[in-house]
Amino acid sequence: MKRRAVVGAGAVLALAAVAVTSTEEAAEADDGTGTRPVPDFLGRGLWRVFTRLDRRTRLDVHDVSGRDRRVIWPPRWRVVTQYPAAGTGLDRRTTVMIGVVRKGESCPPRVRMARR
Template identity: 80%
Template sequence: MRRATAVGVGALLALAAVAASSVEDAAAPGDEAGTRPMPDFLGRGLWRVFTHLDRRTRLDVHDVSGRDRRVLWPPRWEVCTQYPAAGTVLDRRTTVMIGVVRKGETCPPRVRDARR
C-alpha cells in the first residue's frame, strides 16, 4: 500500500514537471521581469492552476468544504476561492492561496457569497 502511494505521488510530480516546462516555453511578455497578472481560476479545475502559474510561484491549496481533506490529485478538484484576485500583478514574493472542493461538489455558501 505504501509503495502504491509513493508511485502515485511520483507520477503526479512528473506530470507537474512536464506541465511546468511547457508553460515556461510559452511564457507571457511580462515574465522577463518576474511579474504576471493573476489569472481567473474561479470555477475551473485545479490542474489549470498548476499549468498556468510559474513553477516558482508559492502556492497554498486547501479544501474549503470544511472536511479538511488533503488535496493529492489536482484533476479531481475545482477552484472556489483564490487570492489574490484575478488581474493582480504577481511577483516572486506573492503566495497564491487557492480554496478547492472535489469536482461535483458545490462551493460552501459563505465561499460562494465571497466570490461575488
C-alpha cells in the same frame, strides 16, 4: 511489461510538454518589471493552476468544504476561491492561495465564487 514502459514514457513526455509550455507562457507574460497578472482560476479544475503558474510561485491549496481533506489528486478538484484576484500583479514574493472543493460537490454557502 514492455507496454507499460511505453505508456509510462508517453505520459512523462506529455507532462513535460505541458510544463515547458506553461513556463514559456509565464516568461512571455512577464513585462520586465518582475510582475505578471494572475490568471482567473475560478470555476476551473485545479490542474490548470499547476500548469499555468510558474513552478517557482508559492502556492497554498486547501479544501474549503469544511472537511479539512488533503488535496492529493489535482484533477478531482475545482477552484472556488483565489487570492490574489485575477489580473492582480504577481511577483516572486506573493503566495497564491487557492480554495478548492471536489468536483461534483457544491460550494459551501460561506464561500462564494465572487469575481472581485
